[in-house]
Amino acid sequence: MRLTRKTAGEIVEGDMTPMIDMAFQLIAFFMVLINFAEADQNQRIHLPSSQLAKPTEQARDNTLTLQLTKTDTVLLATNEVPLVELRPYLRREREFLRLKKIEPSATTIIIRADAAAKTGVVQQLIELCQELGFEKYVLRAKQEQAGRSS
Amino acid sequence: MKFRRQKSAHEDATQMMTPMIDIVFQLLVFFLLTFKIVSPEGDFNIRMPLSAPSEGRPDESQLPPLQIRMTANAEGQLTGLRLGENPLKDFQHLHDEIVTIVGDDTGPGSIAEETEVELECDFALKYEYVIEAITAVSGKVENGHIIRLIEKIKFASPKS
Numbered sequence: 585m586r587l588t589r590k591t592a593g594e595i596v597e598g599d600m601t602p603m604i605d606m607a608f609q610l611i612a613f614f615m616v617l618i619n620f621a622e623a624d625q626n627q628r629i630h631l632p633s634s635q636l637a638k639p640t641e642q643a644r645d646n647t648l649t650l651q652l653t654k655t656d657t658v659l660l661a662t663n664e665v666p667l668v669e670l671r672p673y674l675r676r677e678r679e680f681l682r683l684k685k686i687e688p689s690a691t692t693i694i695i696r697a698d699a700a701a702k703t704g705v706v707q708q709l710i711e712l713c714q715e716l717g718f719e720k721y722v723l724r725a726k727q728e729q730a731g732r733s734s
Numbered sequence: 735m736k737f738r739r740q741k742s743a744h745e746d747a748t749q750m751m752t753p754m755i756d757i758v759f760q761l762l763v764f765f766l767l768t769f770k771i772v773s774p775e776g777d778f779n780i781r782m783p784l785s786a787p788s789e790g791r792p793d794e795s796q797l798p799p800l801q802i803r804m805t806a807n808a809e810g811q812l813t814g815l816r817l818g819e820n821p822l823k824d825f826q827h828l829h830d831e832i833v834t835i836v837g838d839d840t841g842p843g844s845i846a847e848e849t850e851v852e853l854e855c856d857f858a859l860k861y862e863y864v865i866e867a868i869t870a871v872s873g874k875v876e877n878g879h880i881i882r883l884i885e886k887i888k889f890a891s892p893k894s
Contacts, residue, residue, distance in 0.1 A: 605756050612760045616767045625775075632862035634869040636880055637776030652861075694777065697861045702810060704857030704892040706864070710782050722777035725865045 625696075626651050626659050632699040637725040644694075646686050648677055648718075652697040656705050667708060674716050688717040696724045778868050781850070781888045799850040799888070800835070802828070802867055806859035815867075829870040836883055850886040857892045 629651050651659035658665050660673050678688050693713050697706050710721055805814035815822045822828050836846040851871050855864060873882045 601753060605753065609760060612764050616764060631775065632865040634776070634778075634865050635875050636869050636873050637774075637778070638880065639774045639776055699860065699862035699865075700810070701861045702857060703804075703806075703855040703859040703861050703864050706861055707855075707889050707892050710780075710889065714782060719782070721780050721782050723780060723865065723868065724775050724777055725869075727774045727776060 628653060628659070629696050629698050630700070631696060631724060631726040633728040634725040635728040637727045639727075644692050646681070646691040647694050648681075648691055649694040649696060650709060650713075652695065652701050652706060652709060654698040654700040656702070658709065667705060667712070670709075670712060671716070674713065678716055678718075689719045691718060692720040692722060693718050694722050694724055778865070778872060778887070779885060780868075781886055799852040799886075800832075800871075800884075801852050801854055801890070802871070804853070804855045804859055804863060804867060806856040806863075808858060810858045810860040812859065812863045825866045825870040828867065829874065832871050832883055833874075846883050847885070849884050850888065851884050852888055852890050854890040855892060 652667075653659065653664075656667050658667055658670050660670070660677070663673060665673055681688060681691055693710075695706065695709065697709075706723075713721070801816075801818055803814070803816040804812060807813050815824070815828060817828060817831050820831070822831065836844070836849055853864060853867060868887055871884045872887065873880050875881075
């Protein structure tokens with residue numbers, strides 16, 4: 585009877601390892617879920633490629649990235665908004681910039697539009713931003729792979 | 735007694751390998767999952783200033799913009815490309831025409847710096863053709879270096 589109790593106690597001590605393993609696996613799982621990539625690079629957007637698209641040497645100060653999908657919706661931070669409903673979101677962004685003492689005219693709008701998006705929709709997006717006082721725009725493209733013809 | 739201690743120490747060492755291998759595999763899986771090829775991206779500046787009615791007078795010293803007209807079918811495929819009234823075959827042809835107009839002079843105060851391009855596109859045109867046109871007018875790559883041509887690019891109102 586006494587011997588049996590002692591054996592049971594040893595088994596309980598030995599069972600710690602799978603639990604620690606499981607804990608590490610959970611830690612690894614949550615680490616994988618962390619998005620290390622920049623938030624403004626959505627994988628749904630397939631940018632058009634250009635041989636002149638080189639990364640900028642100096643970082644832009646005040647930017648707002650608008651990602652236009654081929655289904656005419658705009659990815660703004662974590663929201664996916666149809667273009668017709670974008671105005672309140674942009675107005676909120678403008679107010680937020682003003683709270684930080686940044687005028688919309690000093691903010692650069694980075695447009696990451698899908699290669700299959702309609703040009704007219706891109707222009708509508710620019711017009712909407714113009715109405716809200718934004719003046720600087722850049723169109724983003726990915727760098728063309730070497731050896732690939734345009 | 736001595737033998738027994740050595741044997742038990744050896745067994746402990748063997749047992750200690752298991753968690754370490756676990757961790758190594760976990761790290762391997764971790765790096766495999768987070769490995770992502772991110773292609774470098776670049777920007778093209780476009781000039782879309784606010785059109786204030788009081789400041790609507792065009793600058794006399796400025797050259798009239800070169801107009802590039804791109805037409806598209808309902809699917810958004812490019813069906814026609816013109817520089818002014820001059821029809822062009824493709825974007826390489828457009829690039830050659832631009833080089834002919836602005837020449838090799840690309841420094842400050844040059845024709846390339848003064849000239850402005852206006853893109854007039856059909857509404858349904860796929861955006862990738864716009865980037866191709868901008869690439870054709872804004873520069874070229876020679877020996878790995880980018881030679882900038884026209885950088886003042888703007889959009890005209892879209893045609894339906």
